[in-house]
Amino acid sequence: MSDLIDQAQHYEAINLAQSLQAHRRRAETESRPAARGHCLNRECLEPFEAAASSRLFCGPACAEAHQRQMALARHRSGR
Ligand SMILES: [Zn+2]
Structure with a gap:
């Protein structure tokens, strides 16, 4: 057993x-998320040079801001 x-x-x-x-x-x-050639933080949207095209954010502050924005968007869409 x-x-x-x-x-x-x-x-x-x-x-x-x-x-x-x-x-x-x-x-x-x-x-x-996929790189878009600019900072994904909606309050920033700083464009990156082509060489840095795989970059998502200018720095940790923008990454954090973007994460907050994503969490907020998820919350608003009811998920
Ligand atoms: Zn940024």
């Missing part, structure tokens, strides 16, 4: 790890 319980706990641990991983992946793609 204890073998069965051990197995069940083992599978539960795997499930948990997998769902955590999936969640992390989702969070990563959500928080890493």
Whole structure:
């Protein structure tokens, strides 16, 4: 009997790890939007040079501001 319980706990641990991983992946793609050649902070929109085309923000402050804006947009759309 204890073998069965051990197995069940083992599978539960795997499930948990997998769902955590999936969640992390989702969070990563959500928080890493496509580069648009300018700062994604709507209050900034500073254009970047072509060489920095994979850049998303001018700095951490703009990244934070953008994250707040995204969270707000999600909140407003009811999700
Ligand atoms: Zn910026």
